[in-house]
Amino acid sequence: xxxxxxxxxxxxxxxxxxxxxxxxxxxxxxxxxxxxxxxxxxxxxxxxxxxxxxxxxxxxxxxxxxxxxxxxxxxxxxxxxxxxxxxxxxxxxxxxxxxxxxxxxxxxxxxxxxxxxxxxxxxxxxxxxxxxxxxxxxxxxxxxxxxxxxxxxxxxxxxxxxxxxxxxxxxxxxxxxxxxxxxxxxxxxxxxxxxxxxxxxxxxxxxxxxxxxxxxxxxxxxxxxxxxxxxxxxxxxxxxxxxxxxxxxxxxxxxxxxxxxxxxxxxxxxxxxxxxxxxxxxxxxxxxxxxxxxxxxxxxxxxxxxxxxxxxxxxxxxxxxxxxxxxxxxxxxxxxxxxxxxxxxxxxxxxxxxxxxxxxxxxxxxxxxxxxxxxxxxxxxxxxxxxxxxxxxxxxxxxxxxxxxxxxxxxxxxxxxxxxxxxxxxxxxxxxxxxxxxxxxxxxxxxxxxxxxxxxxxxxxxxxxxxxxxxxxxxxxxxxxxxxxxxxxxxxxxxxxxxxxxxxxxxxxxxxxxxxxxxxxxxxxxxxxxxxxxxxxxxxxxxxxxxxxxxxxxxxxxxxxxxxxxxxxxxxxxxxxxxxxxxxxxxxxxxxxxxxxxxxxxxxxxxxxxxxxxxxxxxxxxxxxxxxxxxxxxxxxxxxxxxxxxxxxxxxxxxxxxxxxxxxxxxxxxxxxxxxxxxxxxxxxxxxxxxxxxxxxxxxxxxxxxxxxxxxxxxxxxxxxxxxxxxxxxxxxxxxxxxxxxxxxxxxxxxxx
Amino acid sequence: xxxxxxxxxxxxxxxxxxxxxxxxxxxxxxxxxxxxxxxxxxxxxxxxxxxxxxxxxxxxxxxxxxxxxxxxxxxxxxxxxxxxxxxxxxxxxxxxxxxxxxxxxxxxxxxxxxxxxxxxxxxxxxxxxxxxxxxxxxxxxxxxxxxxxxxxxxxxxxxxxxxxxxxxx
Numbered sequence: 063x064x065x066x067x068x069x070x071x072x073x074x075x076x077x078x079x080x081x082x083x084x085x086x087x088x089x090x091x092x093x094x095x096x097x098x099x100x101x102x103x104x105x106x107x108x109x110x111x112x113x114x115x116x117x118x119x120x121x122x123x124x125x126x127x128x129x130x131x132x133x134x135x136x137x138x139x140x141x142x143x144x145x146x147x148x149x150x151x152x153x154x155x156x157x158x159x160x161x162x163x164x165x166x167x168x169x170x171x172x173x174x175x176x177x178x179x180x181x182x183x184x185x186x187x188x189x190x191x192x193x194x195x196x197x198x199x200x201x202x203x204x205x206x207x208x209x210x211x212x213x214x215x216x217x218x219x220x221x222x223x224x225x226x227x228x229x230x231x232x233x234x235x236x237x238x239x240x241x242x243x244x245x246x247x248x249x250x251x252x253x254x255x256x257x258x259x260x261x262x263x264x265x266x267x268x269x270x271x272x273x274x275x276x277x278x279x280x281x282x283x284x285x286x287x288x289x290x291x292x293x294x295x296x297x298x299x300x301x302x303x304x305x306x307x308x309x310x311x312x313x314x315x316x317x318x319x320x321x322x323x324x325x326x327x328x329x330x331x332x333x334x335x336x337x338x339x340x341x342x343x344x345x346x347x348x349x350x351x352x353x354x355x356x357x358x359x360x361x362x363x364x365x366x367x368x369x370x371x372x373x374x375x376x377x378x379x380x381x382x383x384x385x386x387x388x389x390x391x392x393x394x395x396x397x398x399x400x401x402x403x404x405x406x407x408x409x410x411x412x413x414x415x416x417x418x419x420x421x422x423x424x425x426x427x428x429x430x431x432x433x434x435x436x437x438x439x440x441x442x443x444x445x446x447x448x449x450x451x452x453x454x455x456x457x458x459x460x461x462x463x464x465x466x467x468x469x470x471x472x473x474x475x476x477x478x479x480x481x482x483x484x485x486x487x488x489x490x491x492x493x494x495x496x497x498x499x500x501x502x503x504x505x506x507x508x509x510x511x512x513x514x515x516x517x518x519x520x521x522x523x524x525x526x527x528x529x530x531x532x533x534x535x536x537x538x539x540x541x542x543x544x545x546x547x548x549x550x551x552x553x554x555x556x557x558x559x560x561x562x563x564x565x566x567x568x569x570x571x572x573x574x575x576x577x578x579x580x581x582x583x584x585x586x587x588x589x590x591x592x593x594x595x596x597x598x599x600x601x602x603x604x605x606x607x608x609x610x611x612x613x614x615x616x617x618x619x620x621x622x623x624x625x626x627x628x629x630x631x632x633x634x635x636x637x638x639x640x641x642x643x644x645x646x647x648x649x650x651x652x653x654x655x656x657x658x659x660x661x662x663x664x665x666x667x668x669x670x671x672x673x674x675x676x677x678x679x680x681x682x683x684x685x686x687x688x689x690x691x692x693x694x695x696x697x698x699x700x701x702x703x704x705x706x707x708x709x710x711x712x713x714x715x716x717x718x719x720x721x722x723x724x725x726x727x728x729x730x731x732x733x734x735x736x737x738x739x740x741x742x743x744x745x746x747x748x749x750x751x752x753x754x755x756x757x758x759x760x761x762x763x764x765x766x767x768x769x770x771x772x773x774x775x776x777x778x779x780x781x782x783x784x785x786x787x788x789x790x791x792x793x794x795x796x797x798x799x800x801x802x803x804x805x806x807x808x809x810x811x812x813x814x815x
Numbered sequence: 816x817x818x819x820x821x822x823x824x825x826x827x828x829x830x831x832x833x834x835x836x837x838x839x840x841x842x843x844x845x846x847x848x849x850x851x852x853x854x855x856x857x858x859x860x861x862x863x864x865x866x867x868x869x870x871x872x873x874x875x876x877x878x879x880x881x882x883x884x885x886x887x888x889x890x891x892x893x894x895x896x897x898x899x900x901x902x903x904x905x906x907x908x909x910x911x912x913x914x915x916x917x918x919x920x921x922x923x924x925x926x927x928x929x930x931x932x933x934x935x936x937x938x939x940x941x942x943x944x945x946x947x948x949x950x951x952x953x954x955x956x957x958x959x960x961x962x963x964x965x966x967x968x969x970x971x972x973x974x975x976x977x978x979x980x981x982x983x984x
Contacts, residue, residue: 077911084919085907087854087894091920094853246954248858248866249920298856298920299954332859544918544955698914702960706917709957732863732952740948740958 072557072760075698079548079568080296092252092268092295097325100254101130102173103318104328106166106183107338108158111192111407111725112206115156118166121182129179130322132167137317139284143310144277149207150373150410152282152313158187159206160372160407161726162338164310169318169326192407194725196346196367199404206372207405213370214378214403216385218654220457221396223352226361230352234433238349238425239791240774242369242720243342243713245414246737247543249298251307251339252329255315262289263316268297269308271581272539276573278309279316294571297543301710302413304543305583306375307339336730340412341720343368343380343403347388347425352396357439359394359448362457366401366422371410377403380411382513384418386658387771389457390426391468391507392448397457408725413583415707416770419508420714424792427504427775432788441779442481445505446472458658463646465753468505468664471688474749475503475666479686484670485783492784498673499683500784504772505666509659510764511586514649517641517660524579524591525598525638526555527569528625534559535569537638538579540591542568545766546699547587553695554592554759558599561618577638585764588695589661592759594639602637644757661755661763665689667708667772670744671780678800680781682712682744687769690751693761697750704748704769711773712744713737719793825889827852828896838884843867845883846893854894854923858952865951868924869893875931875950894923897930906930906968915964917955925951929965937972939965 083089108115118133120126134141134155141155142148154165168179191204198204199211207213227233253267262285269275272292279290292312297304311328318326330338345368352361366384370377381403388399416423434441449468455461476482481501488499511517524538536555542548552566559566569576579591605628606612612624625635649656668686673679687704694700717736721729729735754761774792782788787802817837824833827850834849846852846869855878858866862877869878870892897904906929909915916922925948932939932947939947944965945958953961 075914078914078916080919081911081916082903084916084922085903085910085926086898087852087923089919090853091856093857094847246952247918247920248864248952248954249856249918250858297918299918301954332861546917698960702914702917702956705957705959706955707957710954731861732859733861737952737954739950739952740961741945743958746957746959 069557069760071553071563072695073693075696076549076553076563078546078699079552080542089296091249091298092254092266093329095254095266095295097254097256099324101169101171101322101324101326102176103167103169103315103326104176104180105164105314106168106180106185107162108154108165108185109161110158110187110189111161112159113157113187113189115154115158115165116186116188119184121184124179124182128170130169130318132317132321136321137282140281142281143313144281145306145309145375146378147374150375152310160409161724162409164314167314167318169322192725194406194408194722196369196404199406200367206407211405212402213374213405214381216382216399216401216654218385218397218399218457220459223361223363223396223398226352226396230360231355232353232437233350234436235350236348236429236432237790238347238428240345240421240424241793242344242411243414243718244336244720244735245301245303246735247299247301247303250330250332250335251304251311253308253312253315254325254327255312255319256325257316257319264291265312265316266293266295267308267312268304269294270300270304270541270543270583272541272571272573273578274306274581275309275312279313282313283316291572291574294541297541300543301415302417302583303340305413305581307412332732333730336735337727338409340375340410342414343370343377343411343418343421345384345421347422349425349429351429351433353433353437357437357444357447359392361396362389362394364388364399366399368403368421369406369411370403371406371408373410375410375412377411379513380413380418382418383509384422386458386509386513387419387422388426390423390430391450391505391664393450393454399457408722415710416767417584419767419771420711420774423504423506423771424774427506427772428778428788428790431779431782435788441503442472442476456658458655460657464661464755466664467690467751467753468666470751471664471666471690472505474751475668475686475688478688478747478749479668479670481668488784496675498675498784500671500780500782502669502671502776502779502781502783503666504776504779506771507662507664508585508764508768508771510589510661510663511659512584513658514651514656517590518643520580520641522580522591522594522641523577523638524594525577525636526595526602527634527636530629532622534561534566536566536595537569537576537636538591539571539573539576540579540587541571541582545703546696547582549699550588550592550695551595554595555599557760558596559603559621560616561621565618585663585767588762589755589758589764590641592695592762593757594641596759597639598637601639605637660757661692663689663691663763663765663768665768665772667776669773669776669780671777671784673781673784673799675803678796678803680716680794680799682716682777684744685773686747688749688751689768690753691765691768692755692758692763693752694750695760695762700750700765701748703765705746707769708746708773709738709743711770712777715774715777715792716794719795823883823887825886825891827891828893834883836883839882841879842881842883842886843878846878852893852895856920856923858920863952865928866921866924868927868951870927870931873934875928894926897926905971906933906964909964909967913964913967914960915956921951921953925953925961929968932965933969933972938969
């Protein structure tokens with residue numbers, strides 16, 4: 063076990079592996095790539111949220127013989143994008159279930175001719191009544207999915223909440239809502255596809271999960287595994303937004319390539335990307351909580367509803383993670399969590415950093431402050447009295463076997479932010495200043511890796527090989543999209559083998575070359591895949607010692623000489639490892655009980671917020687984030703993950719609103735979907751406490767999603783502290799503050815009305 | 816090719832170039848498609864994100880908003896013109912060391928904006944850095960390490976020789 067060993071490269075701020083290419087502008091993103099004879103593709107989309115397609119017409123002013131035209135009838139295999147449930151068509155066939163659903167595809171050699179052609183396809187519909195909200199779906203105002211609109215449900219029961227209500231000292235209820243959020247990766251979705259009768263389908267694209275796209279294409283084209291090849295190009299941000307959607311886009315481009323006989327590039331512009339691709343699930347979460355007179359939790363009854371959109375995509379797993387994060391990092395003897403995901407006639411909601419946890423953490427962490435106010439306890443003290451500790455059990459009765467240091471994280475966060483002194487100062491200044499300041503906190507965990515049995519099912523395979531030119535290559539399907547996969551995995555390989563970082567490179571992210579190390583999601587890369595690379599590196603050294611005379615201590619030249627000797631006999635040098643679950647992991651998928659995650663990352667965040675009661679703007683002035691993510695593999699990259707996640711979380715809380723009109727995103731432009739800029743993001747202070755996790759790579763746990771979970775509740779708690787008003791819903795825009803404060807003013811001064 | 820199109824000449828990264836394209840074609844597309852300078856990126860196509868930022872005659876512009884006709888005779892700098900003799904420019908080196916680039920898609924535009932900032936103001940304050948980069952959106956970093964990068968690059972420039980390191984061209 064290397065978790066406590068001194069390391070040379072792991073833990074060092076080595077420069078980003080592909081950094082120089084990115085800085086010189088020579089990194090090749092999909093839109094930077096041309097193929098010989100390449101055409102361009104475009105999509106004709108539905109303009110209504112629900113209905114039957116009556117007819118498809120083509121304007122006679124266009125010479126359609128120049129175009130390749132694809133409809134559902136052209137799909138050679140199944141007209142399904144298979145993610146978890148096969149309910150989503152690749153192209154709408156007779157019926158549409160959301161606005162902007164793909165109906166027909168066009169390709170042409172000149173991309174500038176496509177816009178006019180798309181507008182010249184006339185589709186007539188027989189509309190059906192749509193539903194757009196969780197409530198309409200619950201009430202079954204129309205049945206738009208399955209028998210009852212319910213995409214998925216879960217139930218967790220620990221102890222029994224029912225007898226507690228009668229005797230508890232306090233019962234506090236609250237309802238919390240979160241809106242959709244757009245990933246806003248700066249590079250839109252895009253792919254290039256080629257098709258050949260012999261070679262099958264090849265796709266290059268901006269994507270997170272090459273083997274998800276591979277699996278989907280097998281079914282759409284009815285091809286054997288070796289006739290589909292998916293290659294990730296440099297990817298300009300993803301955040302979950304390129305987890306499931308590229309499976310659809312790749313199928314579209316490949317269908318056009320088959321029909322036209324040319325390579326086809328499809329790169330969305332911003333308006334199409336915003337209107338047609340996935341977003342974070344909107345949610346409504348209700349808490350009913352019982353506490354004793356000392357503020358100890360006795361019962362938590364939680365009801366979660368998410369809006370899944372028109373097709374199931376990843377809604378079940380997002381709901382699962384929301385369910386498993388809904389109690390927060392607290393210990394409670396009696397818990398019931400009932401959760402449902404509901405279908406509506408909007409673009410399907412999908413994966414987004416945090417994957418259900420930001421919604422759940424918003425609700426519980428806002429609720430904790432409401433409880434604190436209701437029972438007259440300091441919100442810090444309320445949390446402290448209920449924190450999970452080593453040996454406690456979660457709602458799924460998972461025993462916390464690893465150290466849990468929430469108190470340490472909280473102490474550090476309070477000290478670093480000078481929480482009490484600032485809060486006292488603001489309380490004094492707020493009496494006279496129209497700008498009201500406050501401090502808010504959030505405490506939370508994020509489960510690392512796939513939920514429950516997920517990692518076991520994935521059964522990931524990863525490793526290293528050595529090229530004849532003398533480079534070690536990391537062999538994974540795990541992808542780089544800014545978060546640092548290339549860097550940390552090559553660090554781990556170099557560390558495990560004992561050679562310089564510069565001698566390790568990444569194998570191309572090409573399903574024809576690399577093994578399936580699973581999708582690049584769920585904060586699993588550093589912990590799960592990194593661990594496989596660590597094992598593979600150690601295994602390679604052992605192999606060379608046994609069969610190629612490698613000494614117990616060796617230089618890099620001796621290592622590569624041993625590789626050459628091994629290659630002369632064996633023909634190749636490689637070392638692959640398959641996932642092995644940590645011991646003692648048990649998960650019951652039926653009862654939702656057991657070890658929900660192999661490990662948890664922990665965090666306490668503090669926000670300082672100023673609310674201007676003249677302009678009704680709320681501004682985050684400073685932010686602190688203390689976390690325990692196991693061993694930090696690269697401090698520069700890890701810090702960047704935390705800061706970037708917090709900036710996205712600030713946007714989620716205060717800026718980013720997806721405005722739907724008749725189920726279509728009305729503000730599908732960067733001009734009116736607003737994310738935080740360089741002038742909006744406050745100073746962010748990041749501190750890591752490191753407790754190596756013995757089953758993660760050199761002690762690493764997950765990191766990428768954690769920081770996005772906390773900012774929204776911390777910020778709204780700070781607004782409560784500043785103004786005394788507890789807001790229950792995000793995004794919280796100036797107009798929302800205005801409406802609430804004006805309403806309160808009118809209530810307080812009825813005579814003035 | 817079309818005989819109605821004018822020939823438009825300008826300088827890109829110290830090289831004279833001539834293109835024969837529709838005059839209203841976006842400079843962004845001319846750089847990427849006709850000159851194959853794909854370092855300049857498109858993020859939004861409406862001048863919001865700054866990914867397509869280039870410098871024209873010493874001014875920072877969004878090349879998605881510029882018809883190529885307007886660039887006639889101009890001196891244009893793109894990310895490809897930043898490195899000096901194959902060596903990373905001090906700003907590029909600072910971005911690499913400080914973690915100023917993650918996914919890299921906003922990076923070329925960000926580097927142009929930072930170059931512009933340091934050219935005009937070699938030792939900017941934090942408020943000036945924030946203002947100088949406010950037209951360039953980054954969704955990965957939360958900007959902190961981009962600010963660090965700009966500060967580090969500025970520190971490589973001696974206070975009494977403000978122009979030399981960041982205004983090599």
